[in-house]
Amino acid sequence: MTQEAKMMKSDQAGSAAGKLRALVVAPGRGCYNKEELGYLARYHGDKSDFIEAIDAYRRDLGQRPIADLDGQGKYSFKLHTPGENASALIYACAMADFMDIDRERFEIVVVTGNSMGWYIALALAGALDERGAFEVINTMGSMMSDGLIGGQMIYPEMDENWRRDNAKTALLDKVIDEVNQEAGCELYTSIHLGGYRVLAGNEAGLTQAEARLPKLEERYPMRLYNHGAFHSPLLQEIARRGQQALPVSLFHQPKLPMVDGRGQIWGRFSSDMERLHNYTLDHQVVAPYDFSQAMAVGVKEFAPDCVIVLGPGNTLGGPVAQTLIANQWFGWQSKQDFSEAQKQAPKLIAMGNPAQRLLATGKA
Structure with missing residues (x-):
């Protein structure tokens, strides 16, 4: 029996012991909006060391601290939506949410993400360590700070x-x-x-x-x-610059399985770092990102009992539900099936939704 098979068996044993098997989804750009202002302060005041580490990195680059961005009295498109600010904010919120998932209740069996959420998924799985995650997300998020391409x-x-x-x-x-x-x-x-x-x-x-x-x-x-024109040939130069700026040495064997934007699974003991680096900083930058396929593979290959979507916000909730309906997962075949099931016992848990957040964390 391979190590992957042994670990899968261990995961299933955990589920049998009463834990729910969870697929965790990281969000992409566009999910930190007016309603999310103050998300870090509201939910993650206990993670000052984590937030300060990000801000120390950003201050060294002359960038505004995320604690300051999150603490603004008013949401600003000009301030909060540029890639160099939005990417760091979203990463911090999503990673902090991941830390808060109740591991006594949930066995996280696989992670994936949408678009920029792939970089976050790498961090969730441990394929990027804390410093590496800052570097990749901040570098790629800042690539078009001098002007958007498309x-x-x-x-x-x-x-x-x-x-x-x-x-x-x-x-x-x-x-x-x-x-x-x-x-x-x-x-x-x-x-x-x-x-x-x-x-x-x-x-x-x-x-x-x-x-x-x-x-x-x-x-x-x-x-x-x-x-910008993410996941298209228009970003060939961004991909080239990213590969030059971010070495293979930043990447590590993941501690959790990951599903990428092609639906490919990266295993815990069998991932090639050169290929992972190439996919992350070349292919997924210039080629279409099939989040629908990533979700289909995630549910069919890992059979989760529930799906947890990390915050901030809940803009990804609809697309996740739509992929589950397309695959008739949880028996859902329509929007009505999904809505009725969610009222009874939610199997799609969005941590950006205050009511559902409690289900994932066990705390208000």
């Missing part, structure tokens, strides 16, 4: 029951193809995000897409503020 927009790919709408899928594929035939236009699939598709492109490509996609719910297509 942008992103989001568009629904589902019906009102949170099930895949094949007509919308075909439309998005058609628009991407048509826009890329226009001179000076670039448009790509950036993220498969549950019931949504995130597109990345240059300004000309995004403008063309906005003109071609029907308006839905008076919201979509929606531009994502202060987001």
Whole structure:
């Protein structure tokens, strides 16, 4: 029996002893908004050493401390959404939430994340140590501090029951193809995000897409503020710079299994650090991130009893639920199934939701 199999058996024994098997999901950019201001102070006043370590690193670089950002009296798009600030804030909130999960109740069997959440997942699993996590997240988050490269927009790919709408899928594929035939236009699939598709492109490509996609719910297509063209060929130079700035030596064998944005599993004793470095700082920077596939593999391969989504915020709750519905996990086949089940005994626990947070931590 391999070490992986032995550890899997140990995990199952833990579940049999009464613990719930949990898949933990780390959020990406765009989840620290007006409602999340003060999240660190509100929930993590007991983690001053952790927060101060991040702030000492940032002060050395001439960056604003996250304690100061989190403690502002008013939320500011200009201050809180740039990558160099948003990435550090989100990492700190998510990592601190992970520390608070009740290990007496939950056996964490696998971790994954959406987009920037992959960097956080590396930290959760121990593939990056505390210092390495600061370095990777702060470095990659600051890469476009001198100016964004391209942008992103989001568009629904589902019906009102949170099930895949094949007509919308075909439309998005058609628009991407048509826009890329226009001179000076670039448009790509950036993220498969549950019931949504995130597109990345240059300004000309995004403008063309906005003109071609029907308006839905008076919201979509929606531009994502202060987001570059993540997970697209437009970031080839960012990938090159990231690989130069961040050595392979930062990466370690993970202590928990991880599922990446292709649905590949990185095992606890069998991960190749060169390949992990290459995937993290090349492939996932310039190629589509399939969060839907990551979730499908996570639930099918590790059979969790519940899914815990780390804060801040709860913007990832819907896409996670949509992936669970697509895979009929927990018996859910529609938005109604999900909503009714959540009222009885939540199996999707969002730590950014105060009521559900208690379920994950056992403390207010």
